[in-house]
Amino acid sequence: MRSIAIEKRKPASSNRHFLIIISLIIVFLLYLSSTSGLSSVFSTAKLQVFKMVFISIIIEALPFVLIGVFVSAILQVFVTDQMVQRFIPKNPFxxxxAASVLGIIFPICECGMVPAIRKLIKKGMPLYVAVTFILVGPILNPIVFLSTLTAFRNQPVVAYYRMGLAFIVALIVGLIVFQFVKSNQLRDQVDQTKENHHHHDHQHDPASLPVKNKFIEVMGHAVSEFFDMGKYLVFGSIIVALLQIIVSQNSLIELGNSGPAANILMMGLGFILSLCSTSDAFVAQSLQTIFTKSSLIGFMVFGPMINIKGILMMLAVFKSRFVLLLCTLVFIFVLIGTLVLQSINL
Structure with a gap:
């Protein structure tokens, strides 16, 4: 069984390494474009804009990604599920x-939310609390707040509105789940992977690790998560840079000021890019001269809550209908929230 599991993990690992290699090649080519020998090849105005936007996003976001992965790794090794459960009161509201506060105390990226939540639900965490934590955790934490404040240093109100809208949406969705979803929504474990999950959980149980190995475990988690999140950051930066050189500036300005359509467009972009919440503010900041602030807030709230990689992870844990319900509720309330912000001329 163990050999089979290893063989099944090879394609995913190969894909990840392939994306990393492609990203490094792109960065290397951008570096070459600045050298005297090849500068003439990359001297067109559009490629210069692409290079400038891409590199600026990467450089500004990288410190916050590093902080996020190290904090996440430390929590993975030193904080147990039982410690988290002690914070959850019986009263639903x-x-x-409390789930929102946990997001502030434990700044875990959305990539690590769903696997941890599955174990917590099985140990007694209510579904509505788990849903709130999944939605608000990636946004309502000090690292994301600081990165947003840094990206919008001249407009700090964007950071405050982002945190406020994320909290309100998660609160409403959590209360709806508490009121109307009573049955178990966990997807049954697949027999072939049950043993592997058990082995994986035991191997990463903080209590089972010797003290001398915990530092190595933290570094291993940090490196793995850095490359996992880094490829999404590079991919998102490439998309934004391409967007600014392929689509005409007038077309982007027209889309960015088209009312509700701009909000929906940016929410869709957040869903597709699947950026880490510690770095998406820098992508949004690069578009602030084109899109309204309310649409950028929609991008920074909806994207971390509901995105492609997050849905794939949720479908492995929750039933499909529940995931669809969750996505629909989040979309509706984030859109309403951005329209309210737009009405106050944000």
């Missing part, structure tokens, strides 16, 4: 508030 207070439980949702």
């Amino acid at each position: 207070l439980g949702i508030i």
Whole structure:
């Protein structure tokens, strides 16, 4: 069984390494474009804009990605599920508030939310609390707040509105789940992977690790998560840079000021790019001269809550209908929130 599991993991690992290699090649080519020998090849105005936008996003976002992966790795090794459960009150409203507070205390990226939540639900965490934590955790934490504040240093109100809208949406969705979803929504474990999950959980149980190995475990988690999140950051930066050189500036300005359509467009972009919440603010900041602030907030709230990689992870844990319900609710309330912000001329 163990050999079969290893063989099944090879394609995913190969794909990840392929994306990393492609990203490094792109960065290397951009570096070559600045050298005297090849500068003439990359001297067109559009390629210069692409290079400038791409590199500026990477450089500004990288410190916050590094902080995020190290904090996440430390929590993975030193914080147990039981420690998290102690914070959850029995009262549903207070439980949702506590889940939001957990996001502030434990700044875990959305990539690590879903696997941890599955174990917590099986140990007794209410579904509505878990849903709130999944939605608000990647946004309502000090690292994301600091990165957003840095990206929008001249307009700090964007950071405050982002945090506020994320909290309100997660609160409403959590209360709806508490009121109307009573049955178990966990997807049954697949027999072929049950043993592998058990082995994986035991191997990464903080209590089972000797003290001398915990530092190595932290570094291993940090490196793995850095490359996992880094490829999404590079991919998102490439898309944004291409967007600015392929689509005409007038077309982008027209889309960015088209009312509700701009909000929906940016929410869709956040869904597709699947950026880490510690770095998406820098992508949004690069578009602030084109899109309205309310649409950029929609991008930074909806994207971390609901995105392609997040849905794939949720479908492995929750039933399909519940995931669809969750996506629909988040879309509706984030859109309403951005329209409210737009109405106050944000």
